[in-house]
Amino acid sequence: MRTFTEHVPVPEDFGTPLIGVKPGSDMDLELRFEAVHEGILVSGSAFVEVTGECSRCLDPLVSDLEVNVQELFFYEEPSADDLGEDEDEQRWVEHDSIDLEPVLRDAVVTALPFQPVCREDCEGLCSECGIHLADEPGHHHEVLDPRWAALQGLTGEEN
Numbered sequence: 001m002r003t004f005t006e007h008v009p010v011p012e013d014f015g016t017p018l019i020g021v022k023p024g025s026d027m028d029l030e031l032r033f034e035a036v037h038e039g040i041l042v043s044g045s046a047f048v049e050v051t052g053e054c055s056r057c058l059d060p061l062v063s064d065l066e067v068n069v070q071e072l073f074f075y076e077e078p079s080a081d082d083l084g085e086d087e088d089e090q091r092w093v094e095h096d097s098i099d100l101e102p103v104l105r106d107a108v109v110t111a112l113p114f115q116p117v118c119r120e121d122c123e124g125l126c127s128e129c130g131i132h133l134a135d136e137p138g139h140h141h142e143v144l145d146p147r148w149a150a151l152q153g154l155t156g157e158e159n
């Protein structure tokens with residue numbers, strides 16, 4: 001078994017439009033490579049910094065993310081008997097090397113929140129005026145019945 005610790009620059013497309021890892025930022029890898037009967041078993045962790053914006057209030061978000069990976073790279077194409085349902089997911093050792101990028105991308109993208117929030121109880125933005133509701137507790141807009149608005153106009157004229 002070999003252990004491999006490395007910083008690599010993050011490739012493109014590690015994320016979704018709302019949240020992801022900046023291309024070129026550091027990804028720390030701690031991986032183990034184990035020769036098994038069928039191929040090479042890669043397991044370990046990747047650490048990245050995720051940036052994005054809150055899906056409710058649009059504030060910028062930064063957080064650390066650790067994902068675990070475990071993937072078996074086959075020495076040769078598995079026979080039909082070995083293949084499970086997800087045939088496309090099989091990976092191979094090609095020219096004595098393995099391509100970890102799609103494995104890491106899958107691990108990171110599936111770990112990202114579908115609707116990122118700055119905090120669980122983020123109240124988002126006022127639908128009327130767009131201010132941060134967290135900044136102004138109790139913020140609301142008077143919704144006046146038009147008939148009452150008319151009466152207010154009357155009292156205004158009396159002054």
Ligand SMILES: [Zn+2]
Nearest residue numbers: 054057118122
């Ligand atoms: Zn928020």
Ligand SMILES: [Zn+2]
Nearest residue numbers: 126128129130
């Ligand atoms: Zn408002």
